[in-house]
Amino acid sequence: EVQLVESGGGLVQPGGSLRLSCAASGFTFSSYEMNWVRQAPGKGLEWVSYISSSGSTIYYADSVKGRFTISRDNAKNSLYLQMNSLRAEDTAVYYCARDSVGIGGNYFDYWGQGTLVTVSS
Amino acid sequence: QSVLTQPPSVSGAPGQRVTISCTGSSSNIGAGYDVHWYQQLPGTAPKLLIYGNSNRPSGVPDRFSGSKSGTSASLAITGLQAEDEADYYCQSYDSSLRVFGGGTKLTVL
Numbered sequence: 453e454v455q456l457v458e459s460g461g462g463l464v465q466p467g468g469s470l471r472l473s474c475a476a477s478g479f480t481f482s483s484y485e486m487n488w489v490r491q492a493p494g495k496g497l498e499w500v501s502y503i504s505s506s507g508s509t510i511y512y513a514d515s516v517k518g519r520f521t522i523s524r525d526n527a528k529n530s531l532y533l534q535m536n537s538l539r540a541e542d543t544a545v546y547y548c549a550r551d552s553v554g555i556g557g558n559y560f561d562y563w564g565q566g567t568l569v570t571v572s573s
Numbered sequence: 574q575s576v577l578t579q580p581p582s583v584s585g586a587p588g589q590r591v592t593i594s595c596t597g598s599s600s601n602i603g604a605g606y607d608v609h610w611y612q613q614l615p616g617t618a619p620k621l622l623i624y625g626n627s628n629r630p631s632g633v634p635d636r637f638s639g640s641k642s643g644t645s646a647s648l649a650i651t652g653l654q655a656e657d658e659a660d661y662y663c664q665s666y667d668s669s670l671r672v673f674g675g676g677t678k679l680t681v682l
Contacts, residue, residue, distance in 0.1 A: 499673065559621065
């Protein structure tokens with residue numbers, strides 16, 4: 453059974469940093485591309501970042517570029533999101549999501565349960 | 574403002590058919606990218622509902638169907654049930670980056 457379990461969320465002051473983790477199990481993690489997707493309270497889904505299976509290709513949404521860093525450790529079956537210079541508008545539930553290859557574009561076939569990040573003084 | 578436009582809400586009575594639209598442009602859906610749909614039940618993580626415009630993952634009832642034409646896509650739900658009450662999101666690509674619609678809240682009357 454595919455499982456994605458996020459951790460590391462919490463309350464942080466504006467300008468602060470936080471590192472999220474996603475522990476993967478039930479599949480060959482090193483073979484899959486991964487993503488972070490977030491959802492602000494009462495709002496819709498927003499894709500945040502993508503990393504290829506080897507970690508060699510990375511993309512970010514404009515809203516987090518230069519502040520967030522995605523990484524992975526295939527030996528530990530883990531995905532990470534280092535978040536720096538946090539702003540109030542980064543407050544959201546952060547989900548890790550596995551990529552599945554589609555001919556016309558990939559999609560997210562499995563999601564974690566999410567971890568809440570609150571940026572407030 | 575989302576790149577993909579969905580109606581904020583739709584509703585229907587049990588047993589009825591409802592559709593949710595997802596309107597894009599020539600830089601996303603119209604560029605040939607597939608549309609995927611996710612269901613988010615209250616208080617839970619999103620779940621893949623339709624992939625590749627019209628394909629259902631294993632376990633998704635055939636009451637759910639998807640289609641795509643031009644710069645738009647649609648999700649149809651037939652035989653509406655109380656447990657279908659949820660938020661629904663479409664997703665595609667724009668300039669090679671993943672984008673979501675703003676989401677549609679489905680209310681079962």
